[in-house]
Structure formats: C-alpha cells, structure tokens
Amino acid sequence: MEKIPILKMGKFLLVTIQVDLYDRLALTLEEDLIEMVFKTGSKGVLIDISALSIVDSFMGKIIGNIAGMSSIMDAETVVVGMQPAVAITLIELGLPLSGVHTALNIEKGMALLQSRMKADLDDDENDGDD
Amino acid sequence: MMATIRESLIVQQERDLVVCRNRVKEVAVKIGMGIVNQTKLITATSEIARNMLIYGGGGVMRLEVITRGKQEGIQLVFEDKGPGIADIQKAMQDGFTTGRTLGMGLPGAKRLVNEFTIQSTFGKGTTVKLLKWKNG
Ligand SMILES: Nc1ncnc2c1ncn2[C@@H]1O[C@H](COP(=O)(O)OP(=O)(O)OP(=O)(O)O)[C@@H](O)[C@H]1O
Numbered sequence: 074m075e076k077i078p079i080l081k082m083g084k085f086l087l088v089t090i091q092v093d094l095y096d097r098l099a100l101t102l103e104e105d106l107i108e109m110v111f112k113t114g115s116k117g118v119l120i121d122i123s124a125l126s127i128v129d130s131f132m133g134k135i136i137g138n139i140a141g142m143s144s145i146m147d148a149e150t151v152v153v154g155m156q157p158a159v160a161i162t163l164i165e166l167g168l169p170l171s172g173v174h175t176a177l178n179i180e181k182g183m184a185l186l187q188s189r190m191k192a193d194l195d196d197d198e199n200d201g202d203d
Numbered sequence: 204m205m206a207t208i209r210e211s212l213i214v215q216q217e218r219d220l221v222v223c224r225n226r227v228k229e230v231a232v233k234i235g236m237g238i239v240n241q242t243k244l245i246t247a248t249s250e251i252a253r254n255m256l257i258y259g260g261g262g263v264m265r266l267e268v269i270t271r272g273k274q275e276g277i278q279l280v281f282e283d284k285g286p287g288i289a290d291i292q293k294a295m296q297d298g299f300t301t302g303r304t305l306g307m308g309l310p311g312a313k314r315l316v317n318e319f320t321i322q323s324t325f326g327k328g329t330t331v332k333l334l335k336w337k338n339g
C-alpha cells in the first residue's frame with residue numbers, strides 16, 4: 074500500500090506531503106503519525122503542505138486530529154508552507170484548524186518548535202523552584 | 204476561439220474525487236483563472252463531490268465552461284440519485300452534519316463560489332450547481 078514517509082529528526086517528526094492526498098492515504102498518515110509520536114516520544118510534528126494545492130474540510134479535520142492526539146501525548150503540531158491561496162480559501166471555507174501552529178517553511182517551523190520546547194523547560198524549572 | 208469544454212465525470216469511488224479536482228484545476232488553468240479563484244473552486248469541488256460520494260452513493264459531475272456577457276467561468280453540476288436531504292436549510296448551516304465531521308462542506312462551498320444552488324428531493328436525489336467566474 075502507498076504511504077507517506079515520516080522522518081524522525083531529533084526530537085521531532087517531519088512529514089512532507091508531496092501528492093494531493095486521497096482520503097484513505099490521509100487517514101493512514103493520521104494513524105501512522107500518531108503511532109510514531111507515541112513510539113518515539115517526539116515533542117513536535119512538522120507537516121509540510123507546500124505541495125498541496127488545496128486543503129478541504131476532510132484534510133483540515135485530519136490535521137486537526139493529528140494536532141489533537143499529539144497534544145495529548147505532549148507534542149505540538151506545526152503546519153508549514155501553506156500556500157497563500159490555500160490559507161485564504163481555508164478561512165472562507167470556515168475551517169478553524171484549532172490547536173495547529175503554522176510557519177512559513179520547515180526551518181521556521183523547526184525554530185518555533187524548539188522555542189516552545191525551551192519555554193516548556195523553563196516552565197518546568199520554575200515549577201521546581203516553587 | 205477555444206473549443207467549448209463540456210464533459211461529465213463519474214464519481215463512484217474515492218480516487219474519483221482526485222480526478223475531479225485535477226480536471227477542474229486543468230480547465231481553470233486553461234481559461235486563465237487566477238490562483239485564488241482556482242483554489243476556491245477546487246476546494247468547493249472537493250466538498251460537494253465528497254458529499255455526493257458519501258451521502259449520495261456516488262453520482263456524476265458535469266463540467267462546463269460558460270460565458271455570460273464578458274465574463275467567463277466554470278459551471279459544475281453534481282447530481283446523485285441518493286436519499287436526498289430532508290431539510291436543506293438545516294444542511295446549509297455551519298456545523299450541521301449527519302456524519303461525524305465538521306459540517307462545513309455545504310455552507311463553506313457556497314462561500315467559495317459566485318453562484319450556488321442546491322436542489323434535493325427526499326428519497327430521490329440531490330443536485331448541486333456551482334459557478335465560479337474567472338475574475339469573480
Ligand atoms: N448529496 C447528498 N445527499 C444526501 N445528503 C447530503 C448530500 N450532501 C450533503 N448531505 C447532508 O447534508 C449534511 C451537511 O453536509 P456538509 O457537507 O455541510 O457537512 P458534512 O459532510 O456532514 O461534514 P464536512 O463536509 O464538514 O466533512 C450532511 O451531513 C448530509 O446529511
């Protein structure tokens with residue numbers, strides 16, 4: 074069966090979606106990613122959608138599910154590379170994409186995850202002091 | 204003058220959704236529709252074609268390039284012979300679903316196009332018509 078590859082990069086997982094997804098492939102990706110977050114204890118998931126020409130309600134729901142499940146396992150999700158036309162369309166479609174961070178590209182997405190991890194660590198240290 | 208485009212695509216399985224989206228994109232590019240309008244129309248196509256597949260048991264998408272005065276655009280008619288929609292007004296509301304999804308398909312698609320009509324006869328089927336102008 075076809076699959077979208079998931080790369081492990083340090084504490085993060087990276088998925089680059091290179092084809093327009095049909096629904097079953099997107100569902101498989103959701104399952105695989107959630108399992109990978111669980112197995113690897115990754116702290117962040119980067120989903121590169123720069124090659125996607127649309128995000129419809131189905132894909133939006135999948136991204137939301139990934140973010141929701143990941144956050145239960147203490148990982149954050151960043152969607153990177155969303156094309157401007159896709160972003161405009163998503164807003165008009167009325168999809169909230171709640172709980173999902175966005176960044177311009179993989180590099181910026183990575184930096185965002187790193188800064189959020191650091192913020193978490195600082196918080197933990199503060200907790201320890203109290 | 205460009206040859207008129209008028210064709211039908213069958214939607215019976217998931218992969219057909221991809222075929223519909225790709226064909227709409229091709230035609231949109233061909234008539235010179237801007238990227239934002241293209242994206243809106245393809246997204247609306249995806250929503251309505253998926254509804255037709257999931258709730259209507261499949262159907263047909265008719266695609267036509269139309270002109271009205273100086274305007275040129277793409278008209279898409281989605282027709283199924285499924286169970287129909289009991290209450291269209293309700294189905295058109297943001298967040299209404301009989302599935303377990305977001306209920307954004309119909310109202311969202313309506314916002315993405317220039318003209319949207321839906322006709323449904325309970326027990327007989329549903330027809331949704333979308334129209335998007337090239338520069339609309
Ligand atoms: N072709 C159809 N035949 C029968 N019922 C339909 C059809 N299209 C839509 N419906 C009904 O209208 C409801 C609303 O459709 P809409 O696309 O807005 O939301 P959804 O498909 O439930 O969720 P989403 O599109 O956000 O994933 C559906 O839940 C379904 O009950």
Ligand SMILES: [Mg+2]
Nearest residue numbers: 250254308309
């Ligand atoms: Mg729908």
